[in-house]
Amino acid sequence: MTTIRDVAKKAGVSVATVSRFLNGSGYVSADAAKAVTSAVDELKYELNPVARSLNTKQSNLIGLILPDITNPFFPELARAVEDVALTYGYTVVLCNSDENPEKEKNYLNTLKKKYIAGFIVTSNQLDAPHYANMALPIVALDRAINDKIPTVSSNNREGAAMGTNALLERGCKNILFLRGPNELNPANERYQGFMDAIEASGAKYHVVTCPFHFSESQKITDEFLKAHKEIDGIFASSDVSAAGALKAAVTLGIKVPEQLQIVGFDGIAMGEMLSPGLSTVAQDVYKMGAIATRVLIKRIENQPVDQHFYEVPVQLKLRGTTKGVAE
Amino acid sequence: MTTIRDVAKKAGVSVATVSRFLNGSGYVSADAAKAVTSAVDELKYELNPVARSLNTKQSNLIGLILPDITNPFFPELARAVEDVALTYGYTVVLCNSDENPEKEKNYLNTLKKKYIAGFIVTSNQLDAPHYANMALPIVALDRAINDKIPTVSSNNREGAAMGTNALLERGCKNILFLRGPNELNPANERYQGFMDAIEASGAKYHVVTCPFHFSESQKITDEFLKAHKEIDGIFASSDVSAAGALKAAVTLGIKVPEQLQIVGFDGIAMGEMLSPGLSTVAQDVYKMGAIATRVLIKRIENQPVDQHFYEVPVQLKLRGTTKGVAE
DNA sequence: CTGAAAGCGCTTACAG
DNA sequence: CTGAAAGCGCTTACAG
Incomplete structure (x- = not known):
């Protein structure tokens, strides 16, 4: 050497x-x-980057902490982070936290010892004191940890209103909202957006809390639909829930979109694979990851960061589960 | 400190x-x-692991090189690798290669300078000289790089035969095989397995090469089905292709499974979300990742590795796209 | 503008 | 069984 x-x-x-x-x-x-x-x-x-690290107490490692890469929302995020990191000469360490604070702390600690340069964190916990008093640069995704930490998220509230309105405009009179878990910031914002739109419309609605989990969503929807035949629209807080709802409807012999229209939220790839294709409020996940990474690197390199809050616009994608689009 | x-x-x-x-x-x-x-x-x-690394020229970093984490096959693999790595005190660096040899070499190089302990590689390239003469421990997934490098893969050939037989046993007389890209080892093995079963049966069949890509698969199937109304079974080399085939069939108004039965290969989560649920030859991806990681760590720690080739059994999962299972 | 030297925090022959 | 010392490959005041 x-x-x-x-x-x-x-x-x-x-x-x-x-x-x-x-x-x-x-x-x-x-x-x-x-x-x-x-x-x-x-x-x-x-x-030799190791010798350099020992001196500078810095490295070009970035930690990506997310609940579970297996959740279809995250791979694209991870991809974006890695792409941008690579461009700037950084390498990313993958950390699945399972939303377990102990695992998070453990990673934080292990990687700090390696002089990691910073973290991108997608944590669903509503408070995370272990992040607050970290000396390292951090960027949060989807939730504000505190006002010192830059945050990147979708405009969930507006997006949810858009999704709801898509249903309303297509004639839905009685909408079921599959609300996400209460602990989740984005889920709550989507709930707000739904409420904004539905209350403005005067339409009938129901709200049912439902995890972002396929078969649970299917089950919950199945039961609800059996008890409420009048439902003609479902807005789900996630695509996975929407997929569960769609499957429940199809299994019950309810015609989608003729008798029941469905809109999801997320825009994951699976949406187009369903029959009919899932209409959804698509997040620009790649962009979120890319922005988060750029902001993080700026902070790492002590460049000025203009904003503390980045909102990435969401886009309505209409496919076969709503009327007016064949597919 | x-x-x-x-x-x-x-x-x-x-x-x-x-x-x-x-x-x-x-x-x-x-x-x-x-x-x-x-x-x-x-x-x-x-x-301090950095100071130690500088002396020992070793670290507890493991590199995971895969084509694209966004491909639904890989997140679970990554998860398994990370879980096992964590257990043994290793940290994983995520590397998307896009199957680009330059990117791979680049990662190999960058990480070697960091004294990375070893690599798990899922490369689809048929030859990869840059892996061959590496001093570092490597474990390959799904394809043998050379006989020095341990490999973990599914029993693709048997699995494909199982999938084909599932169709045959349910009365299919005229089967379309969606063959995967020729460059892919596993795709070729699956082709072999299909041929084993179909030739033994004497049934009619067609083979069409088709990338592991949803809309391409949909398009190819759509065209083929229009020209060959007699097809009553499709066996696809991947679930994504199977999903495309299913969508094509449904869009053409062909009833699945009554008129056409479909079996995929992979066992990704999306399968159960489709309507009808996708029957598939499921790989135990998590197990593959876990085995690969354990083998790699053994090599890193100079423990004896008994085998050089690990074959993980595949499992037939019958859902709604084949007859006899409601859903 | 440049070099000698100390130091980052460890590990590892080597002598005892 | 143990310690002094050199060394891993860099960076960074400091003096010139």
Whole structure:
């Protein structure tokens, strides 16, 4: 392995000069610069990041903490984070937290010892004191941890209103809202958005709390639909729930979208694979991840961050579970 | 930050002794051990992994190289890798390669400089010389890189035969096989398995090559079905393709499973969300990831690895796209 | 603008 | 069984 020493020797300068040149810190004469450059080239020298870390107490590692990569919302997020990180020379460490504070703390700790540069956190816990007093740069996704920590999220409330209105505009008179878990910030915002739109309309509605889980959603919808034949629209707080609702309806022999229209929220890839295709309020998950990563890297590199709150617009995607679109 | 020096001072021994004790290397007297233990406790000392890495040229980082985490097959794999890694004190770095050799090499290189302990690789390229002459422990998923590198995969061939037979046993007389890309090892094995079963049966069949991509699969199936009304069974090399086939059939007004039965391969979560639920040859992806990780860690820690080839059994899951199961 | 030297926090022969 | 010392490969005041 060739070291900075070898380069210094070959270039006829000291290691300090090589280091300074390589890091762009401190003055280096044009001659020295030239000598170092060609020595680096000839020897194909590459800085040892571990040795550097030990000195600077910094690394180019970014931690991505999310509940579970297996949840269809996260892979695209992870992809975006990795893509942007790579562009800026960072590497991402994957941390599944299962929303378990102990696991989170554990990761935080382990990685801090490795001089990790910062974290992107998608935590669903409503308070997380272990994040608050961290010295490291953090960016939160989907929920504000505190006002010091930049947050990226979708405009959930508006999005939910859009989704609800899509149903209303297509003639739904009696809507079931599959509300997400109360602990989830985004779920609550979506609930607000639903309420905004439904109350403005004067239409009848029901709200049922329902986890973001396929078969539970199917079961809950199945039971509800049996007891409430009058339901002609379902707005679900997540696509997975919407998929459960759709399956329940199809299984009950209810025609979608003729008798019952359904709109989900998320925009995951599975939506188009269903029959009929799932209409949904699509989040730009990739963009969220990309923004979060860019903001994080800015903070890591001490560049000014203009905002503390980034809201990514959501987009209504109409497919076969609502009227007017064949598919 | 408390260092090994502080511990040594408090325990009244040298740093060498503390290091030896902490690493279980070399002799340490009972007295010294006790003194060090309590010093560590009192100071809540934790070894600095970066400093250690610089000496040992080792780390507890594992690289997971996969084509794209966004592909529904990989999140569960990543989850398994991370779970097992965590258990053994390793941390996983996520690397999306897009099956691009340059990106792979780049990651290999970057992480080698960080003294990464080893790699788990899911590469679809048929040859990968840059893996062959690596000094680091590697475990391959789904394809053998060379005979030095342990490989974990499903019994694709048998599985495909099972899937085909499931169709045959349910009365299919004219089967369309959606064959996966020729570059993919597993896809070829599945083709073999299909051929084994179909030739033994004497039934009619067609083979069409088709990428593991939803809308392409839908399109290809749509066209084929229009031209070949006699098809009564489709076996797809992946669930995503099967989902495309199902959508094509449903859109054409073909009744599944009455007129056309479909079986996929993979067992991804989406399968049960479809209507009807997708029958499939399910891989135990989690298990594959877990085995690969355990094998890798054994190699990293120089423990004996008994086998070089691990085949994880596949399981037929019958749902609504084949006859005899409501749903 | 440059180099000698100390230091980041460990590990590991080596001598005792 | 133990400690002094060198070394892993860098960075960073400091003096010049």
